[in-house]
Amino acid sequence: EGFSLTEMFRIAAGVAATAAGVCLGARACYAQEPKQFPYSCPPLPYPYTALEGQGISGETLRIHHDKHHAGYVTKLNAAVEKKKELHNQTIEDLVKTQQGAIFNCAAQTYNHTFYWDSMSPAGGGEPRGKLKEKIEAQWDSVDSFKEAFTAKAASHFGSGWVWLAQRNKDGKLVIMDTHDAGCPLTDSGVTPLLACDVWEHAYYVDYRNNRPEYIKAWWNCVNWDFAAAKLQ
């Protein structure tokens, strides 16, 4: 099977960006540096304006990353500061073991890092290889997978996230949604592959109440390589 011209451009852009030091593939980090308290907010994997051609503005990325994402890290550090017994925990440890405000902040920190990686300036188009096969095996076609994911993302009521994930026991792919700060890490049976943020702050600057238009933009950005690298 050959690559279309569009796909070749995307791959070339990805190679160029990687050469420029921007990570497009699976970052090791939400194993962040440092791994323990005090935590820091990972930088965006690309410039603020990187997704504008695909429908997510620089203003959105700047506020979403620098205010919301970074804000969760600040609140997390404030909440964890006096609890020395947690200081050697990673973000993922906290997500798996904590509740209330510490869970919310740790999970939202993790979720947002995952979300940035789920998108790419070289993203969009169609999945390839094993990921494509698994999607087709499950949903008959990539289009019908996208329809199912889109429906879930469009209809989630209130703040939350929609995920493509893989079941550890049998390798099946699943579309799941989590509410508020909900994170798939709390379910030891699944491994997340892609995240779509449907909190209103993710789309209100660019699309106001029109979440379906935002989801279309998300599809233009979706980082299939990131998902494929996590596939077992």
Next chain:
Amino acid sequence: ETQKANLKQNMPFTCPDLPYPHDALAAKGISKETLTFHHDKHHAGYVTKLNALTEGKADLQAKSFEELIKSEQGAIFNCAAQTWNHTFYFNCLSPNGGGEPAGALKEAIDSTFGSFEKFKEQFTAAAVGHFGSGWAWLVKGGDGKLAIVGTHDAGCPLTEGQTPILACDVWEHAYYIDFRNARPEYVKAWWNCVNWEFAAKQL
């Protein structure tokens, strides 16, 4: 503001108009654009969805929003409650609002919270601190006592037998156009708009 569908004419639920023009609160920090989206898209959108969900269900179409809130769950509850919550919220704001309450409401606030300032602090904390989508309310409990409560997503105090007195919408759509992530700034604007006359009537 109860509302019943007219079965003979097969009329659906309708969205109440804003109690003032879309630009009425702009000077106080809540812009025309916000009220336009908030009322004409979000509020009206819940009514449209409610009509779609109750299509062909005469028993549900005959109910008021309050009755649906008390009897239904899931998507129908969400739409009925959000419709009711928003109608209440827009009535809690006024171009002539702001300042402090008087009369019986002032006395009730003073005796419950110690002072208006303390009430304002606690209500602000509830509004600013709510995680995710939801609402901050001043309510009168079944015991007649005032309380500040938060509800999540479409939650409505009517389901707890409480009487709402004031509502502050803290879904991000309520403030993102004017304040982006700065919810505390939005809550300051909300205080500038508070319709104490409407609140006093609910007591």
